[in-house]
Amino acid sequence: MAGNTEPLPPRAKLAVTAGKAAAAVSRAAGRGSGSVIGGKVALRLDPDLLAKLAQNLDVVLVSATNGKTTTTRLIAEALRAAGPVVSNALGANMPAGITAALAGSGDARYGVIEVDEKYLAAVARDVTPKAIALLNLSRDQLDRAAETRMLAEHWREGLSGSKAVIVANADDPLVVWAASSSPNVVWVAAGQEWKDDAWSCPACGGVMQRPGDDWFCGECGFRRPTPSWALSGDHVLDPHGSAWPIRLQLPGRANKANATTSAAVAAAFGVPPQAALERMYSVTAVAGRYDVVSFQGREIRLLLAKNPAGWLETFSLIDGPPAPVILAVNARGADGTDTSWLWDVDYSRLAGHPICVIGDRKLDLAVRLEVAGVDFQVCENAAEAVRQCPPGRIEAIANYTAFQDLRRVVGN
Amino acid sequence: MSESGLRVVWVYPDLLSTYGDQGNVLVVERRARQRRLGVQRIDVRSDQPIPTSGDIYLVGGGEDRPQRLAAERLRRDGGLNRAVDNGAIVFSVCAGYQILGHEFVNDLGQREPGLGLLDVTSTRGEGERCVGDVLADMDERLGLPQLTGFENHQGVTHLGPTARPLARVRLGRGNGTGDGTEGAWNDTVFGTYMHGPVLARNPQIADLLLKLALDVNALPPADDRWYEALRAERIAAATQPA
Numbered sequence: 001m002a003g004n005t006e007p008l009p010p011r012a013k014l015a016v017t018a019g020k021a022a023a024a025v026s027r028a029a030g031r032g033s034g035s036v037i038g039g040k041v042a043l044r045l046d047p048d049l050l051a052k053l054a055q056n057l058d059v060v061l062v063s064a065t066n067g068k069t070t071t072t073r074l075i076a077e078a079l080r081a082a083g084p085v086v087s088n089a090l091g092a093n094m095p096a097g098i099t100a101a102l103a104g105s106g107d108a109r110y111g112v113i114e115v116d117e118k119y120l121a122a123v124a125r126d127v128t129p130k131a132i133a134l135l136n137l138s139r140d141q142l143d144r145a146a147e148t149r150m151l152a153e154h155w156r157e158g159l160s161g162s163k164a165v166i167v168a169n170a171d172d173p174l175v176v177w178a179a180s181s182s183p184n185v186v187w188v189a190a191g192q193e194w195k196d197d198a199w200s201c202p203a204c205g206g207v208m209q210r211p212g213d214d215w216f217c218g219e220c221g222f223r224r225p226t227p228s229w230a231l232s233g234d235h236v237l238d239p240h241g242s243a244w245p246i247r248l249q250l251p252g253r254a255n256k257a258n259a260t261t262s263a264a265v266a267a268a269f270g271v272p273p274q275a276a277l278e279r280m281y282s283v284t285a286v287a288g289r290y291d292v293v294s295f296q297g298r299e300i301r302l303l304l305a306k307n308p309a310g311w312l313e314t315f316s317l318i319d320g321p322p323a324p325v326i327l328a329v330n331a332r333g334a335d336g337t338d339t340s341w342l343w344d345v346d347y348s349r350l351a352g353h354p355i356c357v358i359g360d361r362k363l364d365l366a367v368r369l370e371v372a373g374v375d376f377q378v379c380e381n382a383a384e385a386v387r388q389c390p391p392g393r394i395e396a397i398a399n400y401t402a403f404q405d406l407r408r409v410v411g412n
Numbered sequence: 413m414s415e416s417g418l419r420v421v422w423v424y425p426d427l428l429s430t431y432g433d434q435g436n437v438l439v440v441e442r443r444a445r446q447r448r449l450g451v452q453r454i455d456v457r458s459d460q461p462i463p464t465s466g467d468i469y470l471v472g473g474g475e476d477r478p479q480r481l482a483a484e485r486l487r488r489d490g491g492l493n494r495a496v497d498n499g500a501i502v503f504s505v506c507a508g509y510q511i512l513g514h515e516f517v518n519d520l521g522q523r524e525p526g527l528g529l530l531d532v533t534s535t536r537g538e539g540e541r542c543v544g545d546v547l548a549d550m551d552e553r554l555g556l557p558q559l560t561g562f563e564n565h566q567g568v569t570h571l572g573p574t575a576r577p578l579a580r581v582r583l584g585r586g587n588g589t590g591d592g593t594e595g596a597w598n599d600t601v602f603g604t605y606m607h608g609p610v611l612a613r614n615p616q617i618a619d620l621l622l623k624l625a626l627d628v629n630a631l632p633p634a635d636d637r638w639y640e641a642l643r644a645e646r647i648a649a650a651t652q653p654a
Contacts, residue, residue, distance in 0.1 A: 139430060142430065142431060142564065143543050143562075143564050144543075147475040147476070148430075148475070149475065149477065150475075196425075196429065197430075199425075199426030199427070199457070200426060200427060200458075200477075200478055200481065205477065205478075205481045207426060207457065207458055207459040208426075218459075337543075337544070337545075337562075338431075338432075338543075338562045338564060338607060339432075339562075339608075340431050340432025340433070340435065340562060340607040340608055340609055341431075341432050342432065342435075343432040343433075343434060343435030343438065343609050343612065344429075344432050344434065363638065363641050363642040363645050364612075364642060366638040366641070366642070367612050367638045367639055367642050368435075368612070370442075370635075370638050370639075371435070371438050371439055371442045371612065372438075373442070
């Protein structure tokens, strides 16, 4: 529980120094922040470095298909009420990126760490977390990722011996399946709009019944656990039945859900809901997401949506028609190279909005929107798309590399 | 065709709708409506009986365990086989394609019986997964332009004497047998490994299904501008890799 007082052994110190040197070289070469390459160099010199860096921290891990970067940020803000925090705030969420973030931990007492879904079990073994937050699991980049249910199975096996408090979404059957092998779970009714990856019981394969907000398998009895925390409209309900208003600057139901989970995690670290939530209100944007940028006389809100579940939550938070919408989709390595998932997104929800499509795969979007029966314009680039929109607020929704491209163009 | 129009059945969206293949249903529906044809889309979950009076049945791709569950439930139900006996058209993709054959290898590594609607048998490949854009020449008997799609599978599918290859690959792996074949078809049942979804990339195949179901030789023209633009881009991308 104490601060980071125990000195690192010499080999670990050497590894940290070498990692920082590699990061500096990478930065100088113009290859981004250099944190990942620094972490890789450091881990090669000392494979146990991550465990050593974490040993004096109270660690919480955050994993999910969607919302992990934002939730990591909200938890980090909340825990700052109790002491200094180190976090991989920019979303470098594999072991090298996590190692690099922790190497700069200084006098931090808490480590709030976002972890890629595939690495959760391994990182949880290395850093012995005090808590693990599991938000949701759904289809994502299926041309390069493991099957969604297999990920849940992998989590389940990896977490079964963990002593951590698992803070898990009771409304996602795959997350419940993953978490329920653990002895110590705090269930949060955080909701989940996307349901199409959990119609089949993760335990027995039976067809899931989903009346209202409830769910259960008609065959084996696997069912929604009773939550102790819940998101209810604009309030967090805590285990004592108290309702705490959520006044985030971040938009949307999904972020209220993220705040609810974050409040439950903060409570596990002794930070009461009110103090935790108030600290979350300072967050306006997370690694550029939700930022509103002035460009060519318009206010562009930048929204990241990488997969069908993410697009569904994003549609529910944008301004209604006639707010113009720019859609940007790429299919580079980091996005997944198959665009078939666009057809699992219900674009008819955008009817009535003026729509401009851009990005490497704008023609896939054009066919998708044509079949959805909504009007759209195909534009060459972001600047042209913005010019097509009337002055005022524009909602720009982009997948991963398209989002980075957009940020560069609009100067974010 | 019933009085309410074409009945398009989307088979087991709870198990076999993981790779965007429901786009095939959306494209068939859209292209029928553009021709002022009535269409009724019927989604059948795996705890419901498969109706036997549909005109077109679409079956999509899914993950390994759902594929086994779907095969078990479709065999037990028997409705899809009866529909084919009644003359229905079936178009299937990836895991769905394997299920329509005689057998495939399931998630437990065991041989799982299929529905025997296509004269094909599938095994699991030893090598790397086939992932990427595909370009292929359609069977000349179908008289259709080149096939473009995206494959993502580990299957190897061998054709028996009563199935014809749907296409011959120029780029990509297709059936994974090394003989250049991709997919299979007989008079009324079609199978392919192509996602994309394949009917969005190849609307002429959607039109073929409509023509077979309506028993007509031609359909009124539809606005293919965006489909053609997408096809040109994907074919160029497949033949001139960056």
